Amino acid sequence: MGYNVAIDGPAGAGKSTIAKLVAKEKGYIYVDTGAMYRALAVHFLKKGLSPEDTDAIIEACADAQVGIAYEKGVQQVYLNQENVTSILRTEEVGNMASRTSPIPEVREKLLELQRSLAREQDVIMDGRDIGTHILPHADVKVYLTASVETRAKRRYAELTEKGISCDYEEIAKDIAARDARDMNRETAPLCQAADAVLIDSSDMTIPQVVEEIIRLCR
Numbered sequence: 001m002g003y004n005v006a007i008d009g010p011a012g013a014g015k016s017t018i019a020k021l022v023a024k025e026k027g028y029i030y031v032d033t034g035a036m037y038r039a040l041a042v043h044f045l046k047k048g049l050s051p052e053d054t055d056a057i058i059e060a061c062a063d064a065q066v067g068i069a070y071e072k073g074v075q076q077v078y079l080n081q082e083n084v085t086s087i088l089r090t091e092e093v094g095n096m097a098s099r100t101s102p103i104p105e106v107r108e109k110l111l112e113l114q115r116s117l118a119r120e121q122d123v124i125m126d127g128r129d130i131g132t133h134i135l136p137h138a139d140v141k142v143y144l145t146a147s148v149e150t151r152a153k154r155r156y157a158e159l160t161e162k163g164i165s166c167d168y169e170e171i172a173k174d175i176a177a178r179d180a181r182d183m184n185r186e187t188a189p190l191c192q193a194a195d196a197v198l199i200d201s202s203d204m205t206i207p208q209v210v211e212e213i214i215r216l217c218r
């Protein structure tokens with residue numbers, strides 16, 4: 001069994017940024033489970049499916065093969081042998097992932113892949129249900145959050161920096177809607193595990209959060 005660090009929390013809390021830095025510092029493999037849901041979302045979008053058509057989504061899971069590989073320590077996600085990493089982070093894919101990830105069959109499809117990665121090596125894995133469901137015996141569990149306002153400001157700055165024009169209010173609305181979907185779904189809703197350490201990064205710098213998590217690790 002590898003050493004397992006689970007980081008859960010809402011969208012935009014900085015989980016991946018923080019987890020990558022902790023992974024580098026501690027020599028863990030960083031596993032981004034959101035990217036796996038996004039890869040399945042790409043599959044559903046390619047088939048032109050609506051997220052409301054649950055039966056079609058479940059059926060489509062049968063011919064989706066999601067795989068993970070690491071190139072120079074960076075996670076690469078494969079969908080049916082095609083590297084889809086570069087197209088995972090669009091709003092369209094994110095919305096499809098958010099709407100289809102509540103479906104139990106979609107979650108079941110990725111469960112064993114996530115558990116097997118953690119069995120074989122030391123990992124820091126981020127997602128929504130890692131500490132509560134995927135790795136209930138993780139050595140360290142963190143629930144990383146930040147206010148909607150902070151997360152919207154960060155996202156706004158990120159997009160503006162890339163030269164993408166955007167509306168702050170729209171972003172904040174989108175983040176709140178995604179929180180509601182992730183927290184209120186029936187299957188594996190986003191919530192803090194009873195034994196997870198809560199870190200609210202609203203008024204913290206990235207190095208401060210990294211340091212706090214490293215202090216929790218062996």
Ligand code: DC
Pocket residue numbers: 011033034035037038094097098099101102126127128129130178182
């Ligand atoms: O973390 P992210 O934005 O890349 O995740 C995309 C979507 O996948 C998000 O709306 C919630 C879902 N997700 C999930 O249900 N469980 C996980 N372990 C990771 C992500």
